[in-house]
Amino acid sequence: xxxxxxxxxxxxxxxxxxVFLDGLQEVGVVDINIATLDVTExxxxxxxxxxxxxxxxxxxxxVENAQPLSSASEVVVKAVAIEAELETxxxxxxxxxxxxxxxxxxGNFDPKIIQSLAQAGYPCRFWSINAKNYVPSSxxxxxASSGSSLLLFSVGKDSIAENADELHLELHSIxxxxxxLQNLNLRKTTLENDYASLGANLDALCxxxxxxxxxxxxxxxxxxxxxxxxxxxxxxxxxxxxxKQEAVQKYLDKAKAVYFFSEPKEEESVxxxxxxxxxxxLFEPVTKIFALPDYAEIDPTPFFAPFFAxxxxxxxxxxxxxxxLVIIGVVALMKVSQxxxxxxxxxxxxxxxxxxxxxxxxxxxxxxxxxxxxxxxAIFDTASPIAFLATVSENGQTSFPAMPFAMYLGVIQVIxxxxxxxxxxxxxxxxxxxxxxxxxxxxxxxxxxxMIKINFISLGEFSIGGLHIGATLAALPAVVxxxxxxxxxxxxxxxxxxxxxxxxxxxxxLWEIYTFSTGLMGDxxxxxxxxxxxxxxxxLGNAFNGIxxxxxxxxxxxTNWSTPxxxxxxxxxxxxxxxxxxxxxxxAFVHPLRLTFVEFYKNLEFKGGARAFSPFKK
Numbered sequence: 001x002x003x004x005x006x007x008x009x010x011x012x013x014x015x016x017x018x019v020f021l022d023g024l025q026e027v028g029v030v031d032i033n034i035a036t037l038d039v040t041e042x043x044x045x046x047x048x049x050x051x052x053x054x055x056x057x058x059x060x061x062x063v064e065n066a067q068p069l070s071s072a073s074e075v076v077v078k079a080v081a082i083e084a085e086l087e088t089x090x091x092x093x094x095x096x097x098x099x100x101x102x103x104x105x106x107g108n109f110d111p112k113i114i115q116s117l118a119q120a121g122y123p124c125r126f127w128s129i130n131a132k133n134y135v136p137s138s139x140x141x142x143x144a145s146s147g148s149s150l151l152l153f154s155v156g157k158d159s160i161a162e163n164a165d166e167l168h169l170e171l172h173s174i175x176x177x178x179x180x181l182q183n184l185n186l187r188k189t190t191l192e193n194d195y196a197s198l199g200a201n202l203d204a205l206c207x208x209x210x211x212x213x214x215x216x217x218x219x220x221x222x223x224x225x226x227x228x229x230x231x232x233x234x235x236x237x238x239x240x241x242x243x244k245q246e247a248v249q250k251y252l253d254k255a256k257a258v259y260f261f262s263e264p265k266e267e268e269s270v271x272x273x274x275x276x277x278x279x280x281x282l283f284e285p286v287t288k289i290f291a292l293p294d295y296a297e298i299d300p301t302p303f304f305a306p307f308f309a310x311x312x313x314x315x316x317x318x319x320x321x322x323x324x325l326v327i328i329g330v331v332a333l334m335k336v337s338q339x340x341x342x343x344x345x346x347x348x349x350x351x352x353x354x355x356x357x358x359x360x361x362x363x364x365x366x367x368x369x370x371x372x373x374x375x376x377x378a379i380f381d382t383a384s385p386i387a388f389l390a391t392v393s394e395n396g397q398t399s400f401p402a403m404p405f406a407m408y409l410g411v412i413q414v415i416x417x418x419x420x421x422x423x424x425x426x427x428x429x430x431x432x433x434x435x436x437x438x439x440x441x442x443x444x445x446x447x448x449x450x451m452i453k454i455n456f457i458s459l460g461e462f463s464i465g466g467l468h469i470g471a472t473l474a475a476l477p478a479v480v481x482x483x484x485x486x487x488x489x490x491x492x493x494x495x496x497x498x499x500x501x502x503x504x505x506x507x508x509x510l511w512e513i514y515t516f517s518t519g520l521m522g523d524x525x526x527x528x529x530x531x532x533x534x535x536x537x538x539x540l541g542n543a544f545n546g547i548x549x550x551x552x553x554x555x556x557x558x559t560n561w562s563t564p565x566x567x568x569x570x571x572x573x574x575x576x577x578x579x580x581x582x583x584x585x586x587x588a589f590v591h592p593l594r595l596t597f598v599e600f601y602k603n604l605e606f607k608g609g610a611r612a613f614s615p616f617k618k
Contacts, residue, residue, distance in 0.1 A: 002299050003241050003273045005031075005613070008248065010236040011258040017234060020255050021221045021616075025214065027251045028617025031271050032221060032238035046219060050212045052076065053205060056198075063199035072208035075201040082195045089188050093181065099170060100177050105144045105151055111171040117155065127152035129164035137162065214618050221616060239264075239271055239613065270295035273613035280305045282346040290597050291608030296428055300606060303420060304596045307413050309353045311595060314406070315588035317534035318541065319358030320365035321581050325351025354588075361402060361534055362390035365577055366541025374398065385465040391535075402531040404462040404470065410527030410599070411448050414520075415441050417603035424605075432498035439492035440516055446485030447520070453478055489513060523599045529591050537584035544576025 008030065012020055024030055056079045069075050106126070114124045127140070131150050134142075139159025143151045152161045221236075240248050245261065252259045264270045272292045274284055280302035287293075287301045316322070329348030333341055362369050368378035374393025389402040418441045426434035452459045452473045460474035493509035500508060548569040552560050 001275055001302070002293060002295060002297075003243075003275050003613070005239045005264065005270060005273075005295075006242055006245060007262045007264055007268070008238050008240050009260055009262070010238075010252065011233055012236075012255070014234050016255070016257075020257065021218055023251060023255055024221075025218065025616060025618045027248060029244040029615050030238045030240050030248060031613050032236055032616050046212065046216050050209065050216055052080070053209045053212060057202065057205050057209060059195075060199040060202055060205070061196070062202055063197060068200040068204065069198075072201060072204040075198055075205060076208070079195065079198055082191050086188060086191050086195075089184050089191070093184050093188075096177055096181050096184070099172055100174060100181075102169060103172065103174055103177070105146055106153070106169075107143070108174045111173055114171055122156050125154045125159075126167040126169050127154065127161040127164040128167055129161060133163040135162060210618075217616060238616075241273070241613075264295060266296065270610065271613040272610040274299050274301065276301055279349075282342060282349060283308060285342065285346070286593070286596070289593065290601070292610045292612060294607050294610050296424075297607060298420060298424055300420075300601070300604060303416060304413075304600055307409070307600070308592050308596055309349055310357065310409075311530055311592035312350045312588045313353030313355075313357030314361075314402070314530040315533040315537070315591055316354045316584050317357050317361045317537060318363045318365065318584075319355050319369065320363075320577075321584070322351050322353070322355030322358050324581065325354055325585075327351075357389075357534070359386055360389040361538065362387040363538045363541070366538060366543075366545045366580075388464045399458060399461070400531065400535070401458075401462060402534060403457055403528065404459045406527045406530040407457065407459060407524060408462065408469075409530065410524045410595075411444060413527075413595070413600055414523055414603050415444055417600045418444070421603065421605050432495070435495035436492065436498075436512075439488050439495055442488030442491065443485055443516070444488075444520065446481050446483070446488055449473060449476060449481030449484060450478075453481055492516075519602075523603070526595060526599050529595070533584070533587050533591060537580060537587075540580045540584075541577060544573065544580060547576065548572040 053076060056076060069078070117124055128146075128149050128151055131145065131148055134150050134152075136142075137159070139156045140152050140154045140161045143153050145151070152164060154161055240261075249259075272295055274287070274292070276284065276299070283301050283305040286304075286308060287299070293299055313322070316325075326348055329344045329346075329351055332344035332347065336344060358364065359369065362372065362375070362378075364379060368375045368390075370380050370382065370384045370387050370390070371378040372383050372387070372390050372392050375390075389405055392399050392401070418437045422434045422437035422441075425437065448459075452470060453476070455461065455470075455474065458470075460470040462470035492512055493506045494502065496505055496509045496512045549559065551565040551569040551572065552563055554560050
């Protein structure tokens, strides 16, 4: 849900500003929108220093049994000095490696001999020439070849290699350069160890960062005030959660500031903070991938969260992969701090959903869990009704229960989005505006019943165990589905565009029906990707299993588990399923995102775009 807020306007004397703002930071619940304030030259240095400290904190890891420095500022100075020296060493390393690469073809000569010859009147020169153009001449010696070029060396003033390009080399002994490279590496290792030891100061650095952030926020707050009246009055405008109004009032009364509260207006850009239960809160990062909802909307997180979790499980659809995700999530939970448990918990939930969906789909690392018609070599010999989405092959025909199931899910989520849209319109504009979405939902129900009646993509055959959903709905007379569809169409013809005269609405309604009907089938069919991705992942996993078994299968078709090729088969199994796990996992996250942000959000008429509520606090 979106936390209700109120607007607050505050007037105070300029002389009381610093003390007032310091106290307001202590209260820590007022959003005065300092996050959007451009950093001025006055604050630029503070921002750069803060960024420097944050960068150091990111690079360090906690270190035990190490002596911390006397102050966090001293840590920053030392870290900056080490980073600067490491940067210089990196440049020297790169230059030395380039020199070695240039001199390597010429051999490990002594530069002093070259210098002695030059002093004695026998200058030495280095040349490069295309092999096709090379003509031997006196005083010029071929040293090496490099591709289609030859490297030449000449001694004496009159010794010149014709048609060649002279190379002006920086003369060094390769042994000396290799030694320099070793010394640089040793020094780099020492500095990196010194830098790592600064991890003993992480707590002090974090405290310094928080203090610097507080001062920066305070500086921004000082600059954001307006002077609406000539003189020394300052005006601050902000937002507070309704639940914190009493606490803010107590502080403002104590601070002797003039203030008043008001309800947000429709045209105002209201910051948004979300508050959800334990399960839905895990999916708030997914909501923020697209945008925070507008203050006039509802928070879609608790409504799409269960769908997203199950959609992910359907797309990945393998109990083995689900177990892997759960293990990854649980291990991550044991490693991260309390405030960073959200993502590991989300991974665990998605893994659990994948595990359950894998049972429904009858898949474990590409293998069948239960025996079904057309399924051989399953882990368990008897079929289980719990695997109600398992593919069945019987009498030469194959049925895919997951296909109609995906369509049923699509119809349910689309109708939910439309009903939520109706609620928002009723809350914001009244009953007249809420009827149009309801008419659309009625049409969807009627069309769905018609599709079930004609058994479109096996919708009329779908069942869960002994619960024959499709057959029950298909048993309804055809007039029911047709009647509900017609009722929805007639209603839509007259309740669309409540702001228009009623005699104009049927014409506008025809356009509404056209746009709605052309988009409806595409919206519902989009949910078939849940079935398609799960099927593709299962088939790819099964294919890798087949490739692995090829290495240990005898000519008579029996499996030889004692052959050393078992190791090769295991390697193929691990690599193959690793690839499938990564590819399917990516698809299992991206496609539920699409179903949420396109199909569900479109029918919800989600606008979004609000900025996050950011309280001015310490």
